[in-house]
Amino acid sequence: MRRPWIVGLGLTATLIVTIGAAVSIGSVSTGWTDVYRVLAHHLLGIGPAPEPTLDRIVWRLRLPRAVLACIVGGGLSIIGVAMQTLVRNPLAEPYILGISSGASAGASLFYLGFLPPLLSKALTMPVAAFLGGLVSITIVYLVARDGSYVSVARLLLAGVAMSALMASITSFVTFSSPEPDKLRAVLFWLLGSLSGAQWSLLPLPALTTAFGLGVLVVLARPLDAMLVGEEPAQSLGMPVEALKRGLIVLAALVTGTLVAVSGSIGFVGLIVPHAVRLLVGVPHRRLVPLSFVTGAIFLCWADLAARTVLSGQELPVGILTALCGVPFFLALLRQRSYQFG
Amino acid sequence: MFLMPRRLGVLLALLPLLVLAACTSSSEESPTQVTDDLDRTMSLDRPIERVVSLAPSVTELVYAAGAGSTLVAVTTSDDYPPAVDTLPQVSALPVDFEAVASHEPDLILATDQINSPGDTDTFEALDLPVYFFSFSSVDDILEGLRTTGGLLGTEQAAADSVQALEAHIETLRTRAEAIPTEDRPRVLVLVGDETLYSFGRGSYIHTLVELAGGRSITADLDTQAPTLSDEYVLTEKPDVIIGAWGEDYDPSRLLDFHPTWDVVPAVQNDRVFSLPPGLLLRPTPRVIDGAQRMFHLLHPSRGSTSSSLRGPSSNHVTSRSLRSGTRS
Numbered sequence: 001m002r003r004p005w006i007v008g009l010g011l012t013a014t015l016i017v018t019i020g021a022a023v024s025i026g027s028v029s030t031g032w033t034d035v036y037r038v039l040a041h042h043l044l045g046i047g048p049a050p051e052p053t054l055d056r057i058v059w060r061l062r063l064p065r066a067v068l069a070c071i072v073g074g075g076l077s078i079i080g081v082a083m084q085t086l087v088r089n090p091l092a093e094p095y096i097l098g099i100s101s102g103a104s105a106g107a108s109l110f111y112l113g114f115l116p117p118l119l120s121k122a123l124t125m126p127v128a129a130f131l132g133g134l135v136s137i138t139i140v141y142l143v144a145r146d147g148s149y150v151s152v153a154r155l156l157l158a159g160v161a162m163s164a165l166m167a168s169i170t171s172f173v174t175f176s177s178p179e180p181d182k183l184r185a186v187l188f189w190l191l192g193s194l195s196g197a198q199w200s201l202l203p204l205p206a207l208t209t210a211f212g213l214g215v216l217v218v219l220a221r222p223l224d225a226m227l228v229g230e231e232p233a234q235s236l237g238m239p240v241e242a243l244k245r246g247l248i249v250l251a252a253l254v255t256g257t258l259v260a261v262s263g264s265i266g267f268v269g270l271i272v273p274h275a276v277r278l279l280v281g282v283p284h285r286r287l288v289p290l291s292f293v294t295g296a297i298f299l300c301w302a303d304l305a306a307r308t309v310l311s312g313q314e315l316p317v318g319i320l321t322a323l324c325g326v327p328f329f330l331a332l333l334r335q336r337s338y339q340f341g
Numbered sequence: 342m343f344l345m346p347r348r349l350g351v352l353l354a355l356l357p358l359l360v361l362a363a364c365t366s367s368s369e370e371s372p373t374q375v376t377d378d379l380d381r382t383m384s385l386d387r388p389i390e391r392v393v394s395l396a397p398s399v400t401e402l403v404y405a406a407g408a409g410s411t412l413v414a415v416t417t418s419d420d421y422p423p424a425v426d427t428l429p430q431v432s433a434l435p436v437d438f439e440a441v442a443s444h445e446p447d448l449i450l451a452t453d454q455i456n457s458p459g460d461t462d463t464f465e466a467l468d469l470p471v472y473f474f475s476f477s478s479v480d481d482i483l484e485g486l487r488t489t490g491g492l493l494g495t496e497q498a499a500a501d502s503v504q505a506l507e508a509h510i511e512t513l514r515t516r517a518e519a520i521p522t523e524d525r526p527r528v529l530v531l532v533g534d535e536t537l538y539s540f541g542r543g544s545y546i547h548t549l550v551e552l553a554g555g556r557s558i559t560a561d562l563d564t565q566a567p568t569l570s571d572e573y574v575l576t577e578k579p580d581v582i583i584g585a586w587g588e589d590y591d592p593s594r595l596l597d598f599h600p601t602w603d604v605v606p607a608v609q610n611d612r613v614f615s616l617p618p619g620l621l622l623r624p625t626p627r628v629i630d631g632a633q634r635m636f637h638l639l640h641p642s643r644g645s646t647s648s649s650l651r652g653p654s655s656n657h658v659t660s661r662s663l664r665s666g667t668r669s
Contacts, residue, residue, distance in 0.1 A: 056601035057571075057572045313568040314568060
């Protein structure tokens with residue numbers, strides 16, 4: 001039982017190193033010592049005020065972006081865990097099940113002015129994304145379920161079909177809008193990007209993801225029971241139906257909020273929980289927090305690659321996560337009798 | 342009298358030759374072989390009377406070459422000169438082949454800046470000649486003017502336009518070269534405001550900045566159409582930022598998108614300007630006007646000395662283009 005703690009400590013240390021790398025590397029080369037002087041000034045209040053240009057690059061461009069990558073990567077990973085438990089299959093993931101593209105469609109409908117701003121703009125977009133994701137996952141789930149049994153084949157097919165439908169809606173409204181930079185907008189919503197991260201954008205996704213993390217950690221025992229099967233869980237006196245509905249709403253809520261700031265980034269929630277299960281096994285009280293940390297590390301590195309791999313321009317980070325994720329997905333699909341743990 | 346049949350016989354014998362001679366003299370006029378900027382050779386039947394333009398820049402070039410009356414259709418994005426408003430429009434991106442063919446053009450003009458060179462296959466299959474321009478420098482624009490005049494039979498008008506433009510460029514260059522290097526601001530030219538599309542190595546935009554008495558900071562970037570990062574702009578510290586965002590642009594929008602730029606000299610000194618996209622992004626004779634507008638933005642204090650230089654030169658342009666207009 002000591003092993004999970006070692007893994008946890010190791011991953012946390014890796015995360016700190018990762019964020020350190022993410023703020024030190026960029027399109028402009030900056031010295032490591034200068035970067036850490038900026039961080040020391042802001043975090044520990046020591047040292048003189050840094051040079052304004054470097055201060056802005058490190059503290060106001062790179063660090064919020066790295067933090068956003070952590071929030072999005074971690075959030076998508078724990079939702080991946082929740083979805084996999086919900087359908088008792090390791091192939092489930094917010095992107096594959098159509099939540100991400102549904103949220104994209106909702107957000108872009110609002111972004112391009114097809115939906116009225118009900119609250120402030122900063123709040124309406126996540127709400128629209130949440131509703132889009134909720135509609136999408138509800139349809140997928142209803143199509144796939146058969147009594148208490150969920151057909152995996154139907155689930156994946158329905159997910160793919162809904163993703164395609166929602167992506168078409170996003171593309172259609174973007175191309176039919178007066179938006180001058182259509183291609184960029186379509187790429188953002190369909191392939192995801194963490195560019196444009198600012199401190200002021202972070203609180204809402206951070207709070208929602210923290211809420212999701214808290215709920216899933218608290219629900220660790222019921223989730224473990226769900227993995228065994230719905231009937232055993234029911235016989236233990238658990239409100240299985242309510243739990244399932246709650247998981248779906250939570251998935252749409254977290255994914256929607258994240259998509260509103262980063263577009264739809266796929267396959268993070270597939271790769272990360274799988275890797276973590278190999279390290280610490282299936283119990284959710286370990287799996288959920290460690291998936292969060294691992295997802296944060298993974299997306300930080302993916303984003304670092306996205307903004308440095310081509311000189312002079314930035315790739316949408318979703319391209320890189322898909323390049324890693326799809327072969328992984330196919331390999332999992334090939335393993336017919338995949339067992340949790 | 343008896344000679345008559347012999348003469349007739351000679352005439353009859355010569356007749357095929359005469360017919361042949363008539364044929365060859367008319368075929369000297371058509372068809373002619375031309376090679377476009379993509380190195381594609383085609384034969385054209387002269388005279389060319391019906392032209393479809395597949396790019397706004399090419400349309401402007403045709404008008405500047407004094408051949409505007411040959412245009413039978415332009416693209417849906419065309420907006421200059423005002424005369425294009427009355428012309429039928431076709432979609433250029435993607436090309437509406439049916440609509441283009443329905444205008445029965447003698448020649449289609451395109452540019453690889455906008456149109457896909459792959460479209461040439463479809464046009465060849467439809468038996469429609471298409472001539473591609475490629476503009477990467479100001480000289481290419483002048484050369485394009487001459488070529489257009491040559492293709493459409495308005496050589497003299499095109500040559501006059503070129504001469505007027507060359508004079509205008511020369512005036513700008515003399516004025517810009519008189520400015521000491523340390524007084525030439527470092528300029529960043531942007532296409533987008535949220536996503537920072539810009540111009541890299543080999544673009545004509547750097548020539549315009551030079552003619553305006555500035556130094557373009559992106560002239561040495563390897564990528565032709567780079568997307569700049571906020572970091573790049575912060576470290577390069579441009580003195581002036583010029584965007585192709587139109588005249589109604591509110592420069593404070595740029596700071597909304599890029600709040601960290603409050604330390605960039607151009608932002609601190611209120612030297613973020615916007616020009617109409619037509620004067621910067623389209624490789625047409627109007628880019629010289631763009632350079633002139635840019636000069637006044639970069640060197641507002643030199644405006645008075647330059648107006649004496651500018652006066653005759655702009656009169657020169659007007660009289661030239663009026664003349665070429667009447668000729669066509």
